[in-house]
Every structure is written in C-alpha cells, then in structure tokens.
Amino acid sequence: MVTIKDVAKASGVSPSTVSRVIADNPRITEDTKKKVRKAMKRLGYHPNISARNLVAKSTKAIGVIMPSSADKALQNPFFPEILRGIGSVIHDVQYSMSLSTGETEEEIFREVQRMVYGSYVDGVILLYSRVNDRVTNFLRENEFPFVIVGKPYDHETEITHVDNDNFRAGKEITEHLIAQGHKRIAFIGGSRELIVTMDREAGYEAALQGAGLENCDGYKIHTEFLKSGGREAVEYLLSLETRPTGLVVSDDLISLGILARLEEAGIHVPHDVSLVSFNNVYLSEITRPALTTVDIQIYELGAQSAKVLIEKTKNRNEPAKRIIIPYHIINRDSVNDLR
Amino acid sequence: MVTIKDVAKASGVSPSTVSRVIADNPRITEDTKKKVRKAMKRLGYHPNISARNLVAKSTKAIGVIMPSSADKALQNPFFPEILRGIGSVIHDVQYSMSLSTGETEEEIFREVQRMVYGSYVDGVILLYSRVNDRVTNFLRENEFPFVIVGKPYDHETEITHVDNDNFRAGKEITEHLIAQGHKRIAFIGGSRELIVTMDREAGYEAALQGAGLENCDGYKIHTEFLKSGGREAVEYLLSLETRPTGLVVSDDLISLGILARLEEAGIHVPHDVSLVSFNNVYLSEITRPALTTVDIQIYELGAQSAKVLIEKTKNRNEPAKRIIIPYHIINRDSVNDLR
DNA sequence: CTGTTAGCGCTTTCAT
DNA sequence: ATGAAAGCGCTAACAG
Numbered sequence: 001m002v003t004i005k006d007v008a009k010a011s012g013v014s015p016s017t018v019s020r021v022i023a024d025n026p027r028i029t030e031d032t033k034k035k036v037r038k039a040m041k042r043l044g045y046h047p048n049i050s051a052r053n054l055v056a057k058s059t060k061a062i063g064v065i066m067p068s069s070a071d072k073a074l075q076n077p078f079f080p081e082i083l084r085g086i087g088s089v090i091h092d093v094q095y096s097m098s099l100s101t102g103e104t105e106e107e108i109f110r111e112v113q114r115m116v117y118g119s120y121v122d123g124v125i126l127l128y129s130r131v132n133d134r135v136t137n138f139l140r141e142n143e144f145p146f147v148i149v150g151k152p153y154d155h156e157t158e159i160t161h162v163d164n165d166n167f168r169a170g171k172e173i174t175e176h177l178i179a180q181g182h183k184r185i186a187f188i189g190g191s192r193e194l195i196v197t198m199d200r201e202a203g204y205e206a207a208l209q210g211a212g213l214e215n216c217d218g219y220k221i222h223t224e225f226l227k228s229g230g231r232e233a234v235e236y237l238l239s240l241e242t243r244p245t246g247l248v249v250s251d252d253l254i255s256l257g258i259l260a261r262l263e264e265a266g267i268h269v270p271h272d273v274s275l276v277s278f279n280n281v282y283l284s285e286i287t288r289p290a291l292t293t294v295d296i297q298i299y300e301l302g303a304q305s306a307k308v309l310i311e312k313t314k315n316r317n318e319p320a321k322r323i324i325i326p327y328h329i330i331n332r333d334s335v336n337d338l339r
Numbered sequence: 340m341v342t343i344k345d346v347a348k349a350s351g352v353s354p355s356t357v358s359r360v361i362a363d364n365p366r367i368t369e370d371t372k373k374k375v376r377k378a379m380k381r382l383g384y385h386p387n388i389s390a391r392n393l394v395a396k397s398t399k400a401i402g403v404i405m406p407s408s409a410d411k412a413l414q415n416p417f418f419p420e421i422l423r424g425i426g427s428v429i430h431d432v433q434y435s436m437s438l439s440t441g442e443t444e445e446e447i448f449r450e451v452q453r454m455v456y457g458s459y460v461d462g463v464i465l466l467y468s469r470v471n472d473r474v475t476n477f478l479r480e481n482e483f484p485f486v487i488v489g490k491p492y493d494h495e496t497e498i499t500h501v502d503n504d505n506f507r508a509g510k511e512i513t514e515h516l517i518a519q520g521h522k523r524i525a526f527i528g529g530s531r532e533l534i535v536t537m538d539r540e541a542g543y544e545a546a547l548q549g550a551g552l553e554n555c556d557g558y559k560i561h562t563e564f565l566k567s568g569g570r571e572a573v574e575y576l577l578s579l580e581t582r583p584t585g586l587v588v589s590d591d592l593i594s595l596g597i598l599a600r601l602e603e604a605g606i607h608v609p610h611d612v613s614l615v616s617f618n619n620v621y622l623s624e625i626t627r628p629a630l631t632t633v634d635i636q637i638y639e640l641g642a643q644s645a646k647v648l649i650e651k652t653k654n655r656n657e658p659a660k661r662i663i664i665p666y667h668i669i670n671r672d673s674v675n676d677l678r
Numbered sequence: 679c680t681g682t683t684a685g686c687g688c689t690t691t692c693a694t
Numbered sequence: 695a696t697g698a699a700a701g702c703g704c705t706a707a708c709a710g
C-alpha cells in the first residue's frame with residue numbers, strides 16, 4: 001500500500017504538505033500541488049479511509065436501519081426507493097451508507113449499539129417508527145444524531161423526523177371517496193404498532209366523522225401486513241352483512257393482494273367496490289385497475305432525511321426539526337363514482 | 340470517549356493487557372480478565388472500529404453494488420430480498436455492509452474505486468452482470484476480492500460467481516409451456532446487455548429448437564425493463580398476424596405489467612394466453628392469476644454470495660468458484676393446458 | 679508557504 | 695502472564 005509518506009518522499013516534500021494538498025489547502029503553492037499530485041498519480045496513491053476516520057473522529061458514513069421483519073414485508077418496493085433517495089444525497093457529499101442486517105428487534109438493537117459505540121457511523125436513519133421502540137430510545141438517550149422517517153411515537157418535538165402528513169392524507173383520500181358518493185367505507189391497514197398505520201387510520205376516521213358517516217369497528221381491519229396476500233381481510237369483508245363500497249388501504253402492496261382476492265371472489269374494482277391506497281410505488285401504476293393512491297414521494301422522504309441528518313452530524317446542536325413532505329393524490333382507475 | 344487506556348488505568352493493568360482481554364487471549368488469567376471486563380462495563384467502554392481497522396488492515400465490511408439505473412428498475416423486490424440474504428450471513432459474522440449510492444455507471448465506478456483504494460471494504464458483491472462491465476474489469480485487474488451474483492460476461496472461470504442455471508431454467512419453463520401444448524411461444528425480456536436475460540432467452544430458444552418449433556425473431560421482445568409497464572410489448576404482440584399462445588417473461592415485475600396490459604386488451608391469462616416468468620418474488624403469488632414462475636431462491640443467492648466472498652476476503656488465494664443455486668418451477672395459475 | 683512533532687485508539691512484537 | 699514501546703496512515707497545531 002502506498003502511503004502519504006511515499007508520496008512525500010517521491011515529491012520531495014513533507015507528509016504534512018501532502019496531506020494539505022489532499023485537502024486542497026489554499027496555503028500551498030499551485031506548483032507544489034501540481035508536483036505532489038503528479039507523484040500521487042504516478043504511485044497510485046489513495047488515502048486510507050480508516051486512518052483518516054481515526055483522526056477525524058468521523059466516518060462520513062451513516063447507518064440505515066430497516067424494520068425488523070422476518071421476510072415479505074421487506075419486499076415492499078418502498079425500501080429500494082427510499083434507499084435510492086438517501087443514496088442520492090449521501091453520494092453527493094461523498095458519504096457512504098451502511099445498511100442494517102439484523103432480522104429481529106434484538107439483533108437490530110445490538111447492531112445499532114455497535115454502530116454508535118464503535119463510532120462506526122456519524123448518524124442513523126430509522127426507516128420505520130413504531131410504538132415504544134428500543135432503538136429510538138437508545139439513540140435518544142445517547143444523544144446520537146438520528147432521524148426517523150415517519151412520526152416518532154413520543155418526544156415528537158425533540159426528535160428530528162421526516163414524514164408526510166399522514167393524518168391529512170388519510171383524511172383527504174377518504175374524503176375523495178366520500179365525494180364520489182361512498183358512504184360505507186372500510187379501512188385495511190398493516191400493523192397497529194406502526195405509527196404510519198395509526199395516522200392514516202385516524203385520518204380515515206376523521207373524514208367519516210366529518211361527513212357524519214358511521215364509524216364502526218367492524219370496518220377496520222388490521223392484517224399482519226402481507227398475511228396471505230390479504231385473503232383473510234377480504235374474506236372477512238365478504239362475510240359482512242352490509243359490505244362497504246369503498247376501501248382505504250394503507251399500502252400499495254397490500255392493495256395488490258386485496259385487489260386480486262377481490263376479483264377472485266368475483267368482485268370487480270372499481271365497479272363493485274372502490275379502492276384507494278398509499279405510497280404510489282411503481283406497482284400501483286401497472287396493476288389493473290391502476291391504483292388511485294397517495295403519492296407520498298418516497299424518494300424525497302429519503303433524500304430529505306439524509307440531508308437533515310448530515311446537517312445534524314456536522315453540527316450536533318442543530319435543533320430538532322420536523323420536515324413534512326407534501327403528498328399528492330394520484331387519480332387512476334380504482335375508484336368508481338357512485339353519484 | 341472512553342478508550343483502552345482509561346480501562347487500563349481503571350483496572351490497574353496495561354493497555355496491551357486490555358487489548359488482549361478484548362481478543363480473549365488465552366494467555367491472560369481469568370482473574371485479570373474478569374477485573375478488566377468489569378472496568379470496561381463500568382466505564383462503558385466500546386472498541387473504536389476505525390482504530391482497529393487501521394491496524395488490522397481490514398474493515399470487516401463488504402460493499403454491495405446495485406446496478407446503475409435511473410429509477411424504476413430498482414423498485415424490483417428482487418433487491419430487498421437479496422439484501423436480506425446477504426445481510427443474514429454478514430450479520431452472523433459481525434461484518435457490515437455498505438451499499439452503493441451511485442446512479443450512473445460512472446458514479447458507481449468511482450464509488451467502487453473509492454471503496455477499493457481507500458480500503459473501505461474487504462470485498463465487493465456485484466448485484467448484476469452485464470456485457471463489458473467497467474466495474475468488473477476494474478475489480479479483476481486489481482485482484483480485489485469480489486463476487487458476482489449472476490454469470491460473468493467473460494473470464495468465467497476466474498471470477499467467483501453465484502448464479503442459477505438460467506439457461507436450463509429458461510429451457511425448462513419453456514418446455515413446460517410446450518408440454519401443455521403450446522406451439523407459438525414468445526419471449527419478453529429486459530435489457531439484452533444483462534447476462535441473465537441472455538441466458539434465459541437462450542434457454543427459451545433451445546427449448547423451441549428441441550421441440551422442433553419455429554424460432555422467429557418476431558417473437559423476441561426486449562423492453563427497456565419497465566418501460567410503460569410493458570404496454571409497448573403487448574401492443575406489438577397484438578399487432579402480430581399470428582399471436583403467440585404462450586409468453587416467457589424474464590422477470591416477475593415485467594410480468595405484472597404485461598398481465599395488466601393484456602387484460603386491458605381483453606385478453607385473459609391464462610385462458611387466451613399463458614404466461615410464465617422468473618424470480619418468484621412475493622408479488623407473483625398475490626397477483627391474479629398467480630404466476631407460474633421459476634423460484635430462483637433470491638435469498639439464497641444473496642446468502643451464498645456473501646458467504647463465499649467472506650471466505651475469499653479471509654483467504655485471498657481461495658480459488659475462483661462457481662456456485663449454482665437450484666431453481667424450482669412453481670406452478671400456479673397463469674398457464675393453460677391446450678391439450 | 680512548508681516542515682516538525684505529536685497523537686488519534688488500537689494491536690503486536692519483544693522483553694521480562 | 696503482563697508491560698513497554700513502536701507503529702498502522704493520517705491530520706493538525708506550532709514553528710519558522
């Protein structure tokens with residue numbers, strides 16, 4: 001391995017000068033810079049990152065934590081997309097990103113511990129937000145720079161987070177259904193532990209209430225995210241005396257399953273029942289019918305979270321921020337006008 | 340930050356002893372170990388990874404390189420799933436994984452350069468394989484440990500790779516269609532630059548040939564992966580004088596689009612046309628009809644590649660290996676028996 | 679503008 | 695079985 005010393009020797013300067021050339025320090029002559037750079041190129045010099053990290057006490061790396069989850073849920077295209085958003089800004093500032101590898105909550109927790117205590121990363125992005133999360137608490141207690149994509153369960157004002165207004169989105173998309181003449185509207189969501197589910201559901205409820213519609217528990221279904229592709233949820237729905245005419249589904253991937261199960265049962269979307277959902281992943285535009293869904297701008301969610309985190313790592317007493325990414329309702333073909 | 344020195348002082352031993360305790364060196368008394376460990380716990384000591392990396396000349400990190408690709412293609416659930424596989428073994432050996440963030444080929448190339456030259460990672464996993472790939476060549480020339488998920492374009496015997504037998508899989512799934520009485524079978528694939536497309540297509544061709552069926556170019560369509568959800572491909576298909584009765588599609592996500600476009604055109608799967616595809620991502624079991632597809636065991640592909648890479652980083656002159664992950668045809672509902 | 683020196687936190691001979 | 699000392703490659707005062 002060729003080090004800074006080799007370059008120094010080869011170009012007849014001191015190691016510190018070489019270091020300064022690397023940092024493009026203005027106090028170095030263009031001449032020496034040129035000379036040193038030539039030597040670097042000739043010898044094939046590249047700075048050793050570990051050495052630099054050691055003295056800089058910063059790794060220019062951020063940790064990205066995926067939710068604990070045996071299997072399927074992670075196949076949600078939400079994740080590659082948000083990673084892409086994070087990656088884009090990470091890339092621009094020449095940082096790197098380290099992805100969590102744990103499957104269980106416990107594994108992930110220990111991983112985050114290693115990241116933090118080992119000074120392995122300068123900051124952490126949490127790609128989920130759930131009730132009473134150990135990782136969140138740990139990060140908070142250690143005052144380690146982190147940001148949540150989503151809304152924190154508590155200490156909302158102290159934790160920097162990037163989120164959509166999921167309450168309003170839930171409300172608005174439900175109102176959209178109501179405006180089309182729907183009166184019996186059900187909600188199908190993922191785990192109740194997830195804040196995002198809670199928020200969207202609360203929005204749904206508010207819309208019903210606002211329209212003076214009945215708000216019965218029988219119309220709120222929580223499926224263990226991808227459980228059998230929504231079969232149970234649909235079976236339950238079909239067993240109902242008075243079936244809903246509209247469905248608010250908290251995630252496009254769930255919608256896909258629901259859609260298929262519904263059609264299987266001979267119920268056509270949007271003819272027999274209308275469906276709206278959330279996220280606007282690529283999927284939702286290629287299904288049939290294409291989904292009317294809330295575009296939450298996943299990419300932007302990722303990009304902004306990375307941006308604000310990096311600011312935070314650079315200036316540790318940056319105040320906690322809440323960043324709300326606007327959403328847009330994308331009208332496609334899964335909603336029927338009942339009027 | 341509490342360092343090894345602090346622990347040493349607190350427990351009345353020398354720094355080197357503490358270091359040995361960390362490494363669980365057998366030449367240290369159980370007594371001193373206990374003593375030192377207690378001090379570590381009390382002070383909240385955690386080893387600094389950068390410092391360790393610097394002297395160990397190893398980072399226990401591996402780089403995972405995603406294909407260059409503006410947008411959609413990365414939304415393929417293939418990626419989270421393979422990341423999960425890689426993650427599982429990475430996790431077990433306490434390594435970490437660094438994900439590429441570049442979008443263009445050029446960006447990715449420079450990123451890999453940084454990873455390699457900066458000793459940022461001990462090895463690299465390439466999640467794609469394409470014709471004349473710059474990154475592959477770079478890694479090869481530098482004799483840096485890496486493995487390809489897929490089949491290398493050239494130097495096949497010198498490059499460790501983890502792959503399915505895509506040729507056979509393509510052949511077998513096509514033969515499956517043939518066995519059901521299909522005679523006019525088209526192939527719809529992603530980019531021709533991707534080795535995986537080439538292999539599956541070659542298998543498809545071999546099956547036709549083996550059955551003495553016509554093998555015309557008009558039946559081979561290459562769509563820019565996700566272009567408009569396969570609309571063009573389907574339109575083209577419909578414009579044909581004699582339409583195929585069977586479709587071999589190189590990726591589940593493409594299939595999903597094709598499926599929808601077909602139904603839009605009033606062509607029912609499998610009644611009017613049968614469709615088979617590849618990957619068996621979660622999607623393929625929740626669509627309607629559920630897809631008959633080749634389960635390529637994505638998770639295993641990831642896990643094995645990580646495993647073999649880690650071996651390689653530990654023993655740099657481990658010989659190049661080829662690891663073939665078995666595939667299974669999953670029969671679901673997208674194929675019609677014509678006999 | 680450049681060189682000298684010290685030191686980041688850890689591991690590893692080499693002594694003892 | 696343990697300690698002292700050197701050094702991994704780099705940066706950053708401090709001099710000059």
